[in-house]
Amino acid sequence: MRYMATYDLMEATRNTNQWLGATALAMASSPFTGLIPNPMFQVMAAWGEVTERTFARMITKPDWGIRTFTSGGKDHLVTVETVVERPFGDLIHFKVQGSKPKARKVMLVAPMSGHYATLLRSTVKSLLVDCEVYITDWHNARDIPVSEGKFDVEDYTLYLADFMRHLGPDIHIIAVCQPVPLALAATAYLAGEDPDAQPRSLTLIGGPVDPDAAATDVTDFGRRVTMGQLEETAIQRVGFKYAGAGRMVYPGLLQLASFVSMNRDRHLQAFSDQIVRASKGEASDHDAHNRFYDEYLAVMDMTAEFYLSTVERIFKNREIAKNCFVVNGVTVDIGAITDVAVKTVEGAKDDISAPGQCVAALDLLTGLPESKKASHVEPGAGHYGIFAGKSWRNNIRPLVLDFIDTNSGKREKKAKLKAV
Structure with a gap:
């Protein structure tokens, strides 16, 4: 108790x-x-x-609020469909009724960092114009019964790998913020375990692949606090009011208090x-x-094991940055990615995941040709601006779509040449 x-x-x-x-x-x-x-x-x-x-x-979990979509001078209804349902998170699809499926197939990997996936609402709306959009919809840990077991960074990575398998190799992944290193790890995991299930491209936006590449208040906090202190002060047990009664969590309200205190x-x-x-x-x-x-x-609780393992393995031990991350007993080799185009996007004024932390992913991709690597630093953009707002709409989104188009279908062409 x-x-x-x-x-x-x-x-x-x-x-x-x-x-x-x-x-x-x-x-x-x-x-x-x-x-x-x-x-x-x-x-x-x-x-x-x-x-x-x-x-x-x-x-209260916010509503997506995306109900209509205008294309070709016509209004189309938009429905949210659950494609894969799991205890800790679903894969959902924004289906535009009465419209032909778009050629671009995009899976957005939303953060599990205190806010709901609806934080990417404007990102989804901007991509609906040109893409079939899927997104990871993570659940509030307080509503998940203890009987469903644990959920840590390895489980998160395996969820992403399973979602990629389900959508097939024509998918393009866009990971935003916290899940960037885990999306990279999931792709590398598939490269070793199921190469044909890898996505066509991977766009990494403002995430801590190597937190030590450029220090911020977030990375400094991870260094200052010991895991014992963090577990003692941040972790609590869900009360009887919710379905997850007894589950150890990092409460969303506690996370919100820290958010607000930064700019009180x-x-x-x-x-x-x-x-x-x-x-x-x-x-x-x-x-x-x-x-x-x-x-x-609108905040959500994270499982204690996910929060603590993120701090310890991603920030303190830098397992992704050192290319020694283990998933399900398998050591993931980022260098095993040889055929997935990877682009990093950073904001010049990002004070959460500073420039240098995300682009570090390209150095880990030792098996990937330079022609399949790309990076972009958006001048004047902060953390939020690189996936929403004016910087995203006017500059970054067009670059990401061009990157997707450039790297669509190439693996199929190679397979056909081999067959001939």
Whole structure:
């Protein structure tokens, strides 16, 4: 039962603040307040509205919100289909109804780093125009029964390998942030175990292949804290309220607290400004503030073994960077990748995975011809900008699509030549 009390304490605190916000909104919106011409009732109602929404969305998985798609002057419905269903994560497909399947087949590998896969919503929408889009949809660990067993970096890698096998060799992988080294490892694992299942291309965006290549606050934290300290302070046991009761996790609320603390003053100002706008009647359900924080504040728990093994094996021991990563008893050799084109994308102002950490992957690909390697550093772009926003839409996305087109179908041509 150790740590379950602290998990429930965090949930009780969140629930209480949500209740306080709802209560303040209800009281200040009561008809009797119209008899008292005091603007404080408007401020109170605005505070309640913003507070209730803030704490309510912390436990709610955001909707994808991608319902229609316009192509050829026609609107098409978009449905989300589960292609592969697993206890810790699914592979889903965005199917555009009434439209012919696109030639490009892309699997987005979403991070499991505290936020849901919906963090890549804008990335998905931008790719739907030209691609058949699949994405890894990771589940909240608090909702997974203990009976389903463990889930660590090796299991994550095996999930990716199985998803690649299911989609077939015509797939193009785009990995974003945290899963970049594991997507590279999954491809190398297939190169050794099932070469025909490897993807056509692998695009790695802003991930820590070699965390020591360029130090950031994230990598410094990994160096400063011992694994014992991390396990003692960060890991808790899911309370009885959820299906995963008893499972050891790194709580999403704890992760969110660390996110907010990094830019506390900016977040406080943003919420103060939103309360003022709401009191003046200038806020709306889908304004810029709510669109951003509906996603930012929606957090999920990670299994303790995944979080701890990520810190220990990827950041501290640098097993990917040293090319000594072991999956399912098999030592993965990155150099075994000889026929998968690999492109790295980094942001010049990325303060989470700094330039140098991701491009280190190309040095590990000793068996891959230089003609199949590419890299790009986006000037002025931060971490978020390299997979969403203006930098992604205007500069990076076209480069990625060109890279995909350049490396489509080549393995089939080689097979035909051999057959002749």
